[in-house]
Amino acid sequence: MTASALTLQAIQQAPKALLHDHLDGGLRPATVLELAEASGYDDLPATDVDGLASFFRTAAHSGSLVRYLEPFAHTVGVMQTPESLHRVAYECVEDLAADNVVYAEVRFAPELHIDGGLSMDAVVDSVLAGFADGEKAAGAEGRSIVVRCLVTAMRHQARSLEIAELAIRFRDRGVVGFDIAGAEAGFPPTRHLDAFEYMRNNNARFTIHAGEAFGLPSIHEAIAFCGADRLGHGVRIVDDIKVSEGGDAKLGRLAALLRDKRIPFEMCPSSNVQTGAVGSIAEHPFDLLARLRFRVTVNTDNRLMSDTTMSHEMFRLVEAFGYGWSDLQRFTINAMKSAFISFDERLAIIDDVIKPRFAVLIG
Template identity: 50%
Template sequence: MSIASDGDIKVEGVSLRSLPKISLHDHLDGAVRPGTIVELAAEIGLELPAGDADGLGDWFTKRSRSDSLVDYLESFDYTVGVMQTAENLTRIAREFVEDLAADGVIYGEVRWAPEQHLAGGLSLDDAVEAVQQGIEDGEDAVDRSGRSIRVGQILSAMRQSDRSLEIAELALDHRESGVVGFDIAGPEDGYPASDHREAFDLLAENFFPVTVHAGEAAGLASIRSALLDGRALRLGHGVRIVSDLDVIDRDGDEVQVKFGDLARWVRDREIPLELSPSSNVHTGAIEAWGTELADHPFDLLYQLGFAVTVNVDNRTMSRTSLTRELALLVDAFGYDLDDLEAFQFNAASAAFLPIEEREELVEMIADGFRRS
């Protein structure tokens, strides 16, 4: 096993970057290339904390190690700042798709909050259409390169604002033109899903898929509200579900655990957890268990049968990729190709797609791992 400087790793002689992957929790404003930020900021006179791509990348990396979600989120002022025109949104979305494909992703869902991109005069519809144009341009570019990728939009409402119903309506308006799901994002603690019950009711009435950031910066009550008030089909992060588990005994790989009602429900119903290992360390989401990736309860959740998926959350801020996240998990927990394939199967099954298309993704993953 050898980890290259770019985060790639070989497991059983196979490069992880070459394997087919599914990305479910990936923020558009957390994945802007530093070089693109520098270029676009210069055009609008936005002052940055560093004047070149490498320096800005270093600044994001340092900022992301704050151990605080609130501090972590402040770094988005610079990415969102250059995402206020249709042209810039389209470019950034296109580059996002190209970067996913270069990382071996065959299906991705990109989440972003349209309400944060109106300062330049765009309407909500204008913003969604600009991002969709970039996604389609990126998909076409990837197709021309001989690869294939599909990307759907998840529209996020900011949980500290009062526009969730409007964003839910926006998602429904664009469900036939690229939008596949709805989310609430932003500061989690103190802003439960129940604050947005009207939006979630509308989405449920229209059978529209929902994922909710929960169990990242807040605990079990946040997860409970996501499931009961938000009718979430997936949990954004959800790592703090571990608080509802009582580890009675651990002997090597054997673990005896007493489940709380909430943890048992999430496990038994196979509600997917959109875990983001590096980000969960950087934002302090796992602070109750430690400060290093090896302390992450990912492996405990996996061994207990939770539907774990692996995600990047914010590629720019955490200076990572899906390949790198898998590499870190291999290094921390000794996973083999069968384990990594299982994570991709979980993600494919959780995608906000019709079952026929999810089954097709599962076949593509199986074929890709088999050919490796």
């Protein structure tokens, strides 16, 4: 099948692995409205589904990471009870399974969901229960999916060690890693070295949002000082790659190190356009990095704000760069290789699910 035959509908049938998806960025607009009504949250900017969906999409497309993050106040605002957290987590799994995502790591910041009096342990309990129930329901409908959790600390706050400890407490119950997120400028990852050291001391994995709204120093610190296993976004690594008029690429020392060490890039094309990290999908460094054999992966970031799915993200890349089935398979296997579950679990999903299903599509 040629790239021209890779329609959105065809891509929806492909198995997918997702590493970078924010729980509070993926709510259904109708759910936001219903949860707001149930909780008495009266700050929503619209009171109908279409109007609310339009608000999130428009507000997020701001050209600024800081402004992109502002609409999250509304989704977080309606996620302050065990019931709301369970529902959002359950529907997250339901929506991902409907898009044929077979493995997902979904992240959220527990510290943002305690305004209603919940402890952070109770917050994580509710989300994990929602994921588990969602997996069972999807399986009963013939859509097998594995969903694991990353707990995130906000980089402008000072609770990262507490969140890292939370990750370790729940490591055998569905939490597979740790992350820091939020505005990059002025909040370097090195502010949280104690949290990263704690994760390393406990033989645990973590990723860091870096190189999205800030440049190479953010990526350098995440790798050299913090020891990140993966990079959230990392688009600014392109600043360390020089491409000649003839198309030859010369990698700087940081870019070469990341490629040599097979550091995974959790790339989120649509989101990167919205935040102004890149001008358009066609200008996204994804293709350059893919051609240079960096370990690039395709991700949604925030499905509500970007009005997207994994299928849409892949289709946009196909439209921009002419990818075929073998390319999409490679990106999917890249993601599965980079997941924070055990090697045996990763290999089983690659060999028993991803490769056989792509073999059917490739013909």
